[in-house]
Amino acid sequence: MTGSLRAGFGRRLSDAVRARGPLCAGIDPHPSLLLAWDLDESARSLERFAMTAVEALAGEVAVIKPQSAFFEAYGSAGIAVLEKVVREARQAGALVLLDVKRGDIGSTMTAYAMAYLDEHAPLAADAITVSPYLGYGSLAPAIGLAEQTGRGVFVLARTSNPEGAGLQQSVHGSGDTVAQYVVDSAAETNADAEPMGHVGVVAGATIRPGELDFSRLNGPILAPGLGAQGATVQTLQDVFGEALPNVLPASSRDILRHGPAVADLRAAAHRVRDEVADLVR
Numbered sequence: 001m002t003g004s005l006r007a008g009f010g011r012r013l014s015d016a017v018r019a020r021g022p023l024c025a026g027i028d029p030h031p032s033l034l035l036a037w038d039l040d041e042s043a044r045s046l047e048r049f050a051m052t053a054v055e056a057l058a059g060e061v062a063v064i065k066p067q068s069a070f071f072e073a074y075g076s077a078g079i080a081v082l083e084k085v086v087r088e089a090r091q092a093g094a095l096v097l098l099d100v101k102r103g104d105i106g107s108t109m110t111a112y113a114m115a116y117l118d119e120h121a122p123l124a125a126d127a128i129t130v131s132p133y134l135g136y137g138s139l140a141p142a143i144g145l146a147e148q149t150g151r152g153v154f155v156l157a158r159t160s161n162p163e164g165a166g167l168q169q170s171v172h173g174s175g176d177t178v179a180q181y182v183v184d185s186a187a188e189t190n191a192d193a194e195p196m197g198h199v200g201v202v203a204g205a206t207i208r209p210g211e212l213d214f215s216r217l218n219g220p221i222l223a224p225g226l227g228a229q230g231a232t233v234q235t236l237q238d239v240f241g242e243a244l245p246n247v248l249p250a251s252s253r254d255i256l257r258h259g260p261a262v263a264d265l266r267a268a269a270h271r272v273r274d275e276v277a278d279l280v281r
């Protein structure tokens with residue numbers, strides 16, 4: 001299901017969404033969710049939580065997005081669980097987008113790229129999130145390695161949190177907003193790719209309608225913010241308009257709160273996925 005890496009990430013993601021519908025289900029083991037699932041805050045419970053989510057969701061949705069921070073909080077034991085999540089979710093047929101939001105000077109970015117996008121890395125995912133705060137060009141090692149290995153990167157453009165607006169809507173040297181500059185930079189990388197390129201952007205489902213022009217992006221748009229952050233499936237249409245077919249809506253807590261029963265988690269994911277699919281049809 002995850003498709004041959006040789007096909008390139010744009011193709012693999014398009015195929016996965018066509019086969020399984022447009023949903024990215026997050027695995028965010030928040031302490032409050034562990035408590036709600038009657039689990040304590042131990043690495044053993046982290047594993048139980050995360051692997052239950054994998055069992056429920058990874059055979060069903062196009063993309064699984066583990067939030068690395070919640071695993072890192074448990075030290076090496078948490079990283080071991082994250083490695084297992086990535087491996088088993090991919091084996092179950094989902095593409096794994098590891099939410100690590102990395103960004104650094106080019107030489108260090110090369111090391112981050114090797115950690116997540118090299119096929120021999122223990123944490124090799126299908127895609128990662130990256131931050132362009134050190135400049136879009138500083139991401140070149142990750143963008144380049146991702147292309148070589150059939151993987152993808154999602155660059156933060158206009159994040160879903162209210163604090164992001166001030167920085168991301170400020171005017172860049174190009175005369176556009178910083179967020180639009182990020183989208184346009186990704187568009188340049190993706191130009192001519194078929195069916196779309198391997199550089200996606202992150203734009204929250206919570207942002208103002210029409211704030212960004214995605215018409216030249218030719219890449220996927222990860223849209224977090226559904227449910228727990230207040231966005232609804234209906235608002236996706238207003239926010240993304242004609243770009244909607246390239247939008248990958250993401251939801252974590254709003255699905256995970258239905259656990260720990262596998263059937264309930266699955267049903268919650270199906271509900272969101274089907275609602276989004278109806279919108280795109």
Ligand SMILES: O=c1ccn([C@@H]2O[C@H](COP(=O)(O)O)[C@@H](O)[C@H]2O)c(=O)[nH]1
Binds near residue numbers: 099202252
């Ligand atoms: O702009 C952004 C970028 C990333 N995120 C991440 O997505 C999930 C959202 O979780 P919910 O429970 O569905 O609110 C989380 O891992 C964030 O770190 C984001 O929310 N916004």
